[in-house]
Amino acid sequence: MKRSDFLEHVSWTGAGIAWTLSASGLMTSVADARGMKTGALSFVQISDSHIGFTRPENPDVAGTLKKTIDDINAMPVQPSFVVHTGDLTHLSKPEQFDTVKGMLSQLKAPLVVMPGEHDVIGSPDNYNAAFGSKDAPQGWHSFDMNGVHFVTLVNVFNFEIDGKLGQDQLDWVTKDLAAQKASTPIVVFGHVPLYALYPQWGWTTEDGAAVLAQLARFDAVTVLNGHIHQIIQHTEGNIKFATAASTAYPQPAPGTADKPGPLKVPDGQLLGVLGYRTVGLAPTAPADVKDHSLA
């Protein structure tokens, strides 16, 4: 791809993201225009693409992300949006952001993004240059679509110990959730798992419990995270948690290895452990979470 073509894609993506983050009403009207009934919608979650990773566990992470994008674009009914729950890049480098942004701009559906810790190494500057929005300068934001309230949290900027939200974000989310009715379906996105999934490997959000306490009053809450490169589902009361597969490489199940990190699977088995997730939401039914491998 020529540089000039690439820049056109980037500007298109940038416009799409700003629009996704800032104009929730517009998002709803787009969904309506696609003939979706109010109160029912579907979206896709992808995660942990690690563009820039080159090691033997997956020497072609761009190839597996492209396959993911192609599979999503081939869905007969396009999702209302695609959310990427972080670790777009491996090392936060500008050229890695260029690559992943150019690739994600090929998605037919609008894109919602948030950073993982691999996207803010040293500082969030390179992430913000690629994906930042003036309407959500610190990354966290919420939007409404078809009667569902979506909240995107950033639990990697204050990463001193484990994932951490920080007081500013806790204050914001407290106010945001307080304005919602208990009957409104809530969907929460974030990179690092919001509950203590496996703190020994840092797979937890240190101050996540403060948000979970506020989510307890809602009838139906779905919390979708990435970070751990495997599908783990968990339920606490009315809160349903699910971590997503990576599009790049798997990691060991909690406690099954000395340490977390890329897991080498036998040749020919990689696509079976990578994938994406479709989520269907209807007013009265629990979230319909389906995981799809790339195999």
Next chain:
Amino acid sequence: MNALLIAAIVAIASPSAAPSPAATPGYVVHIKDFKYAPTPLKIHIGETVKFINDDDEPHTVTATDKSFDSEALDTSGSWTHTFAKAGTYSYFCELHPYMKATVVVTGATK
């Protein structure tokens, strides 16, 4: 890297100085199996430490007070830092924040 260059230039520019441990990175901290070793590392003011990532995963060497930061060190990547002031420096890996270690810097060498 700048600190290393400066240390090297200073060493070249002042040949009459007493043998200076700052002329070469006298201390090496290896990052292996998600651990920094040795820790705590005890050095003197003006001495230089080279941090080398021996893991398959990227790591960083980031001061808890953010006074220094290696940014991302990929496999076999290294980063060198000269400690100019006395103190106890706690640092961690931004990617794996449970990885923690310490450098203790005391008064100048004789």
